[in-house]
Amino acid sequence: MRTFVHGSAVWEVACPQRPSRVAGVTMAGFRVRDLDALRMVPHPAVTLLLDFGAGSPVLDSAAGRQQRGSVVAGPGIGSGGAVWARGENVECVQVRLSPVIARAVLGVSPADLGGDVVALDDLWGGEAARIRERLGEVSSWQDRFALTDALLARRHEAGPPVDPEVAWAWERIVGDRGLARVEGLAAEVGWSRKRLWSRFRSQLGLAPKRAVKLVRFDHAAHRLVAGEGAARVAADAGYADQSHLHRDVVEFTGVTPATVAGEPFLAVDDIAWAEQVRRYASLSP
Structure with a gap:
């Protein structure tokens, strides 16, 4: 321990x-x-x-x-x-x-x-x-x-499994760190955008675009906790600019990127979820 x-x-x-x-x-x-x-x-x-x-x-x-x-x-x-x-x-x-x-x-x-x-x-x-x-x-x-x-x-x-197409779309979003385009995912599984949205939302609990946004935020937030500057994180994580990162962080947490960098809920991940933190580090340029 x-x-x-x-x-x-x-x-x-x-x-x-x-x-x-x-x-x-x-x-x-x-x-x-x-x-x-x-x-x-x-x-x-x-x-x-x-x-x-x-x-x-x-x-x-x-x-x-x-x-x-x-x-x-x-x-x-x-x-x-x-x-x-x-x-x-x-x-x-x-x-x-x-x-x-x-x-x-x-x-x-x-x-x-x-x-x-x-x-x-x-x-x-x-x-x-x-x-x-x-x-x-x-x-x-x-x-x-x-x-x-x-x-x-x-x-x-x-328990019942989710649709293979839904599972594939989720893994693709996570693997791409939230940079995947929903329209592209639907085309790759051979579904319409509407069908993917409906099945994804009903089986996973959030819409594909929300999933993309959440995964991208999570990756960015852990890099902020690791001490990286907001400007670099915004550029590397696929945000249009630093203000876009700022808006997403406030939307998800209610506080600024500077405050998120010191959040204990995220800082403890280096011990409790070390494998995840190492993965974030390996994905950083």
Whole structure:
């Protein structure tokens, strides 16, 4: 377990020793004594938070809604700085699911989450309580990751897959770092733009253009956290100019690029999601 310190906040972070048996699943474990007003920065994945500690994470939305404990949220949740996390003595396994596999794992499409944070009990019923109990009974993080992975693999195997054309379009958007053109994607899979938009939105939870925008923002935001200048990031990430980058960052986070560069939600990725951060670095010129 490694320690992440950001200002007065101290997080203990654990990572699996081996990859998930399900492609599109990544995990990290967190133990935070005092989680105070953490802005949730949108990410191009479905987020699953499995709480098992003595405390309980609380997610507050700008609309006044509040969720406690284990939750799930669709891709891009927190846009505009609308979702904040807090809590004391929080222990949890956080899972990032590729939207391509999320429908099978969750049992519902990310589109059915309504763009909000949803209590896992509402989706999984008693199964959510059982995994929470089992995670609390084991003493090692690697055992917790193994339990979680076994659950995700079983649910994924039993759940419905998305259309191959939709999966291909998503992987192309991610692989191109949000630089793909939606019209070109539709032509390559042999679908009309309208058909791709409809299937993509209903199965993955966001429209193709929104997916392109979110993936491009995520890549740019991590480079800002790595210390790169906004002008260079804007040019390399495919923005028309620096002001375009500024607008997207404000739209997704509610703050400026300079503020995003210091966000702990992104800064901890260097420990919790190190493989992703290395990928961003390898893609930089």
